[in-house]
Amino acid sequence: MPRPAVGWWRGLALCLPLLVVGCATHLSTSDAPAITQSGPRPDVDFRRLSPRPYTPPDWPEALEARVLLPDTPGEARRPAALLVHGGGxxxxxxxxxxxxxxxxxxxxxxxxxxxxRFAPEYRFPAQLEDLEQAVAWIHERAEAWRIDTARLVGVGYSSGAHLVSLLALTGESGRLAAVLAGGLPSDLMKFDDGRLVVEFIGGTRAEKPQAYRQASPITHVDADAPPHFLFHGRWDTLVPVDHATDFHAALEAHGVVSELYLQHYRGHFTSFLLRDGAIEAGLAFLDRQLHDD
Incomplete structure (x- = not known):
């Protein structure tokens, strides 16, 4: 067989980084242009506290929080972020x-x-109750850590995004000011009774339809919902992209500020691994919502 032309290989070598980096479609319902990001700002140092329990002694399982305190000068209160990891x-x-x-x-x-707490040992709404406890714990320490509780945001990916969005829409300990959510499963009724969702809820859609609706963020969207920044891979087959587009449309229909950052050539895991552009845009979104100049 004839050898490929050198130029072809060079072209492929040039294209591969572009495919990995990818590009994004960025949609916004806010007055500010979606592509606008906050200007350069100097990084501040931070102090890492040792992990500490945020649950009371009688909680079903002892749970820890990892806290970072920025070294910002003065006595002014700072914004805070509750972060929640994914993992089904x-x-x-x-x-x-x-x-x-x-x-x-x-x-x-x-x-x-x-x-x-993890499913299947602990089923919904145990995880939401954990986050409610975390918010109450943060409020109790607001003065010591100089936290402005009116500027508490939620940040999560995948099941973590699901939990922070649900907390933001239904929380009783004080609603979050804004949400940065990636790979968000917004409507659990869309899943075909897959193992992870069934074990999370404790039954199939036919067996527990009300629980599925109660556990779906899209069910709770109203005009009082906090602003959401959503990022999602277009090639996501684990949590299909319509979870993001439908949720964005629901927020928009209720007049809620929302931005949707669709990552091309990304699946569920690569959307998180190659997240830098989405996170930077999401941080700029949070800055605008909190008026943190």
Missing amino acids: WQRRTPDDMTAIAERLARRGYVTINVAY
Whole structure:
């Protein structure tokens, strides 16, 4: 067989990085252009506290939070971020969110990166109750850590995104000011009774339809929903992209500020692994919502 032309290989070598980096479609319902990002700002140092329990002694399982405190001068209150990892509601650890937590801390956010109870041993709404407890715990420490509780946001990916969005829409301990969510399963009724969802809820859609609706963020969208920044891979087969597009449309229909950052050539896992552009756009979104100049 004849050898391929050298130019063909060079062309492929040039195209592969572009495919990996990819590009994105960025849709916005806010007045600010979706592509606008906050200007350069100096990073701040931060202090890492030792992991500490955020649940009371009588909680069904002891759960820890990892806290980063930015070294911002003065006595002014700072924004804070509650971070929740993914893993199908039954695996992974807060380690997955460490890099994002550090990025937020360098921008002046107090970050609280939490563990939560896993299915199938603990079923919905146990995980949501854990996050409610985490929010109450943060409020109790707001003065000591100089947190402005009116500027507490939620950040998560996959099942973590599901939990922070659900918390933001239904939370009783004080609603979140905004959400940055990637790979969000927004409507559990869309899944074909897959193992992870069935074990999370404790039954199939036919057996527990009300629980499926109650556990679906899209069910709770109304005009009081907090702003959401959503990022999602167009090639996601685990959580198909219509979870993001339909949820964005529901927020838009209720007049809620929302941005949708669709990552081309990305599946569920590569959307998180190659997330830098989405996270930077999401942080700019959070800055605008919190008026944090």
